[in-house]
Amino acid sequence: MKINRPIYYMQPNKTYEKIDWEPYYEGFIGSRLMPDGVCSFIYEIYKDDDGNYRAEAGNNAYGAIRVAVKSRNCKNVHGSKYKENEVKDLMENIENGKCLWLYVSHCNAVGKVTTMEY
Known part of the structure; x- marks a missing residue:
């Protein structure tokens, strides 16, 4: 039995501007704009009281707040610390x-560590 199905070619779901x-x-x-073309991801890299840098991000539509971490097993809700020489990377x-x-x-992915941006 042959099933005729249209072939759909996947386009990349993200482009990073x-x-x-x-x-x-x-x-x-x-x-930068979210894939919906309407809302934005907002990124902040700031110096903490210890002189280290931390990064946070959110979007202006869904309120999902996230922090940058160095490893997948990190559970520090304040994010990982970065030295000044690591900020460019x-x-x-x-x-x-x-x-x-x-x-x-503010997201159903609370506690998840991923490179995905929701």
């Missing part, structure tokens, strides 16, 4: 979709 990082206090802030990882994110609030 360049993020223009702007100085923001003692860190950086940047944004962190920015590139965020821009290229390689950054690990721990979801910490």
Whole structure:
């Protein structure tokens, strides 16, 4: 028995546009459109009280807050600490979709560590 089905070619579900990082206090802030073309992901890299850097991200539609972490088994709700010399690599990882994110609030993925951005 032969079943005729149309063949659908998958398009990439994400394209990562360049993020223009702007100085923001003692860190950086940047944004890019979500795949829906309406809402934005907002990224903030800031210096904490210890002099280390941390990264947070959210979107302006669903309120999913996430923090950048260095490993998949990290459960630190404040995110991983990054040294000043690691900030450039962190920015590139965020821009290229390689950054690990721990979801910490307002999303059905709370506690999940992934490179996916919801």
